[in-house]
Amino acid sequence: MIENLEVDELVIGAGLCGLMYGISAVTEGSSVAISEAHHKVGGYATNFYRNKRKFVFDCSQHKVSGLKENVGNLWNTLKRLELQSLLDEFELHEEIGTVVYKNQFIKLPSEPEDIKKTLITHFPDELAGIEKLFQDIESHGYQHYMFFRKLMNEYTINRDILRESRGLSKITARDYFQSIFKGPDIVEVLSPIAIYSGSISNEVNAFYFLHCLYAMFYGGPAFMKGTGQRISDLLLKEFVDRGGILLKKNQVHEMEDMGDHMLVTTRKNTVKTKRVIATCPPEDVVRMLKKDEKSQEFKEVLENFTVGWGHFCVFAVLSVPPDELGISSPEYLLVSDTGDDFTEEDFENDRYYDLFTLSVSNYHRVDPEGGYILQFIVLDHGDRWFHLSEEEYNQRKDKIQEKLIKRVLKTFPQIEDKLIYTESSTPKTNYKFTLATKGSAFAYKMLPKTNLGLLSNFPNDKVKLVSTWSGGPGYETAMCFGFTQGKLLNMEKTQNI
Structure with a gap:
């Protein structure tokens, strides 16, 4: 009726x-x-x-950004709606996560000055570029981040900064990094952070990526407790x-x-x-x-506009808490030796599953009631899934799950005999829950000039x-x-x- x-x-x-x-x-x-x-x-x-x-x-x-008191947009929003009790559902963490690149484990703290010190320690020859990066985050990234406050007439755009920002919006984050840094290694360590906005560094525009870095470095990175x-x-x-x-x-x-x-x-x-x-x-x-x-x-x-990435996710249930296996960081970003700079051919032959940043999240770290779970996420696209028959879909799903688990085991071999259950989701799964076009998890791609x-x-x-x-x-x-x-x-x- x-x-x-x-x-x-x-x-x-x-x-x-x-x-x-x-x-x-x-x-x-x-x-x-x-x-x-x-x-x-x-x-x-x-x-x-x-x-x-x-x-x-x-x-x-x-992972959620913007929860630092008096700084983060989300903290400000919850306060205005008198939803401060929701802040108890998140945990501000002392680190953003750990980037794993060429067998190095580079832990990124949660405070910007500490992040800067960490980068300088690992890449002392890149001091000038690191200083430039943080200057740009604090100017261009901050101004982009203040978009919501501008809508509320609480922030006035700095026109001088805006002119340069427009130039940054026309190039990729990778182009930007390569213009300020001498070598490739620091580029590959910073690029994985793009995964939090559903991006990769050779696609996302530099202006938007600086916004993402501001949100993560300054806005207050947090994790849901449940x-x-x-x-x-x-x-x-x-x-x-x-x-x-x-x-x-x-x-x-x-x-x-x-x-x-x-x-x-x-x-x-x-x-x-x-x-x-x-x-x-x-x-x-x-x-x-x-x-x-x-x-x-x-x-x-x-x-x-171009429909953005979805993701392929493996949920790996362990028989013991991940901390007991030495997996203590809330999240690890596994980076291939060549980084996430990929070609159309890499996409067509599925090599991008080996190249793209693979996030390993200590999923129920704050609240293990749902099981001892590690979550492996890599960006993926509906174009690789929606045309398949049911049999082809299941075969491909099993194949990609096995590929990602093998990638994780290269870094964390100690979990192999502790795996008791695995489950995967694809962009097609995402569509089932959200009806988002092509199973996109991140809406439109923030490409240059978008x-x-x-x-x-x-x-x-x-x-x-x-x-x-x-x-x-x-x-x-x-x-x-x-x-x-x-x-x-x-x-x-x-x-x-």
């Missing part, structure tokens, strides 16, 4: 961005419903169980407690502009709303508005694109962008009354 519903705003997608938008909007006094296709909320911050619910696996990594699902469920409770409505297992099929409102048809409801907030891929928004000619023309704008600002000009003013697709990848971005847009759009509505 189709039920009618009328709200001020309908949010498509109950991921972290959608939930934060909903909390922000209802706090500003709007009536808000969130339509979620899945049977649980969270998007990538979602978990699943195996072995009779004995093991808990998340769809994504546990699962991403717990964070999602707590946000959902807050949204509902403040008056929000969740429409679960209720995918949006079609939207139509009726002049003074939008009429949205979902699996279970017909929703009349003044505005639709789309946290789903923009391509899906255009498809839902198939009767809107102007929206169809937006397809040309979307051709400016301008997400183009997505703010959607031709239908009753539809707003509010997501990592339009704001940039990552948990911190998703939550901060959701909050910021929820506050600004609803303040705007109040002022227009």
Whole structure:
């Protein structure tokens, strides 16, 4: 039975961005419903169980930036929404992680000055380049990071810095590193950090990468104490407690502009709303508005963007705590001797699984209730998976899992006889949980000259694109962008009354 519903705003997608938008909007006094296709909320911050619910696996990594008090954007966002209790769900760690390169274990501390000292210790001949890097992080990276504060009129752009920043946005991070450093080794040690934004150094633009370095080095790197699902469920409770409505297992099929409102048809409801907030891929928004000619023309704008990487993830359950096996860092980034500089041929012949940074995360380190789990993650792409038959898919999945486990065992041979269970997820798995285009875990690629600002000009003013697709990848971005847009759009509505 189709039920009618009328709200001020309908949010498509109950991921972290959608939930934060909903909390922000209802706090500003709007009536808000969130339509979620899945049977649980969270998007990538979602978990699943195996072995009779004995093991808990998340769809994504546990690392989050922006939680340093009075500095991080996420800390600031949670405080403004009076969600300080959520800060207890994260642990600020004394180190970002350990980069493993050419048999060296380079531990990166969590404080910027300590990171700088570590780099100088390992690469004394690169002192000038290291100083230049940190100057650029503190200027260009900081200014990019302050984007959300700028939206709130709390930060004024430094135009002098901006001119140089535009130049950095036109080159890759690898090009930038090679311009400031003498040798290749320090480039390969810094490049793996791009994995946290779903990037690789020979693709991501340097300006955005400096933003990522600021977020990680200065904003406060932290790890979830439990699962991403717990964070999602707590946000959902807050949204509902403040008056929000969740429409679960209720995918949006079609939207139509009726002049003074939008009429949205979902699996279970017909929703009349003044505005639709789309946290789903923009391509899906255009498809839902198939009767809107102007929206169809937006397809040309979307051709400016490239769908980003997903990931292949191996969940390796151990019989003993990883710490007992000498795996004490919260995360290791395994770097091939040649780094992540890859070619199209490497992609086509699957050699990129050997080249790309492989993250080894001590997954339930803070909360081992879900099992003693190591998570192996490498960036991957839906183009390698979605066309396969079921038999081909399973064969490929087993092959890649074996390949990644072998890579890990070269560095950590001590875990081999302690493995008691393995499970893998692919970009196709990601799609199942999120419906993200091609199973992308990081929205659009932040390539040189990529301008997400183009997505703010959607031709239908009753539809707003509010997501990592339009704001940039990552948990911190998703939550901060959701909050910021929820506050600004609803303040705007109040002022227009």
